[in-house]
Amino acid sequence: MDDKKLAGNNEADENRPNKEQESPEQEKTASNKSGYGKDIRDMLIYFTLIIVAALLIHNFVGQQIEVSGSSMESTLHNEDHLILEKISYEKGDPKRFDIIVFRPYEDDKKTYYIKRVIGLPGETVQIIGSDIYINGEILKEDYGNALIEDAGIAGEPIKLNKGEYFVLGDNRNNSKDSRNPVVGVVSRKSILGRAWVRIWPLNDFEVLKHQ
Secondary structure, eight states, X not given: OHHHHHHHHHHHHHHSOOTTSOXXXXXXXXXXXXXXXXXXXXXXXXXXXXXXXXXXXIIIIEEEEEOOSSTTTTTSOTTOEEEEEOHHHHHSOOOTTOEEEEOSSTTOSSOOEEEEEEEOTTOEEEEETTEEEETTEEOOOOOOSSOOOOOGGGGSOEEOOTTEEEEEOSSTTSOOSTTSXXXXXXXXXGEEEEEXXXXXXXXXXXXXXXX
16 A cells, blocks of 8 residues: 555656756747847957957058148148058058158147158259259159249258158148148158048049059
């Protein structure tokens, strides 16, 4: 009698649901939580990659800049938006007639100028009348929008040392450039990059010509 009763109790225990066993609803909830966690993790990874890529592009490939003033007219205009590319100068040096962006003052990291390269390292630059001379020969170019009226410090020959560039604005009579003693010649280390594409205004969108 006791054995039979014991057997009956064991059978009841086998049929009783295990408290540790999860129901289908609980399994579904746990699965959903796991899915949400994975989505959030993937999203965080995605945004992290986007931010890192943006920083790399900004520092090493290119960045957006805005033209302020009229010193590069008629090539560029006030409030034009440009993309500055840096790759060219990671692999090589500025070339004559490149439109560059540089810091004119070593102790001012927030001020940038945009001008055109005229004289290269090792050359001697001088402006006589309205003509630009490179190593004693007239430079043939037609980027200036007017005849030069003021030679500034370039009225006397300027010998460019290694890593030094002579720059002018295309608006030759309304530009603070290498003719001005405050700006003077531009050092290679102060050049940030080359103006590449004008993206605004939209009707003036173009890849800028340098040569």
